[in-house]
Amino acid sequence: MTRRYSALSLFKEGLAGQTGWQPAWRSPEPKPSYDAIVIGGGGHGLATAYYLAKNHNIARVAVLERGWIGGGNTGRNTTVVRSNYYYPASVELYGLAHRLYEGLSKDLNYNVMLSQRGMVNLCHSTAEMEIGARTVNAMQINGIDAELFSPDDVRRVAPIYNFSPDARFPVFGGIWQGRAGTARHDAVAWGYARAASRLGVDIIQNCEITDFIIEGGRCRGVQTSRGAIRAERIGMAVAGHSSVLAAKAGFRLPINSYALQACVSEPVKPILDTVVLSPGCGVYVSQSDKGEIVIGGGLDRIPSYAQRGNLPTLEAVIAGLLEMFPIFGQLKLMRQWAGIVDVVPDSSPIIGESPLPGLFLNCGWGTGGFKAIPAGGTLLAQLLASGKHNDISRPFDLDRFASGRLIDEAAGSGIAH
């Protein structure tokens, strides 16, 4: 009966032949009603359920997942955690997520393998350096760690970059965030699932939403492939499929869905111990703990729900990678995949009540949802518990599109949208 992970429990299980471990989370049958329902068993949905139980003492919660938990974008990203944003509203949001990530392994009693190896956004011209200085100033004013890197600084953290005099994208410097890094993406989902389950949350997989139960103009539950489930407050955190569920609920969202691709190479010995992003090359890259080179780039050019990506974008990403690191020319790609991301015109998420009362949104994270999981969960949980925004989520309400108070973080997201 070993439930809690520790050096002592590991030692005891070693002596007992590893026979006492329990499943990390329960898989109960759905009940007919709950205090709250969370649609979507990815990072944001699982985090929402966990914080509902932990921060608000609401544990009669169901997480409904169409497939398996963490099988969507949580398992398809490039694992980067950072908070190098420009506008104060974004800094509050991503800064909250970053701080929670730093204590997450302890909080969840689950090692999410946060590795704060630092991240550099490269600048390739004097004009980009001026923008870089402006971004660093904004980050520092907003209380986020940032440093303006010289070419020598970049050479120190990424010596294998193409510094040759005829490089197509020479390095003029960069924006450095030392607290940025990577975390094990599956562990984030599994850790939240385990911690939420232990607090009483029901995690129900293979449970597809077929319709919403709407009575008296309010959302009062969902019809699912496993029967009707009722709750007075329902949150949805379904990333690329937000528009599909919104259509079932009778409204539209300011979202286009695109595929975002990534790929990894075969594992190699340690050669790159930081995260490097080049806006000029349209590529960001890091090395996983297993040794694979993890490569990400821009969105596909075609709105899509196909979780596979297209070849022209992959070619552009690989071409950019080889501009940055000619040494990678010998690498073999091992896997390529895509996740469906929900892209909003101002590249900022939507958090707040939907046009259907009782149904709350956590969506529109676009290409950067993974780094925000603890904040998205905290804020959606607070909305579900109280029905009200707090100061951090208020600017991200859906009403900003009618009022014109957009938070244009296209630059903060680091890649072209």
Next chain:
Amino acid sequence: MQLFPCPFCGPRDETEFHFGGDAGNARPDGADVPIERWANYLYLRANPKGTAREIWVHMNCGEFFVMERDTVTHKVLSSAALGGEHAA
């Protein structure tokens, strides 16, 4: 690499095309359009999973047209020149 059918130039490489939004999303007309109507026009999208009717532009010839395609399989179902139907 996918080929898209331009109604004017025939099948061409997908990289020559640019997505232009939902077909049928007509620009509001008149002096007293409510704010919500402007916001709907500017920002809200159908974004269907499955069959979608969309405006595309073939950047090489500069023509806009309506393409019907499946957003899951990427199969193109039809492609036609704009005949005022975008306002429908």
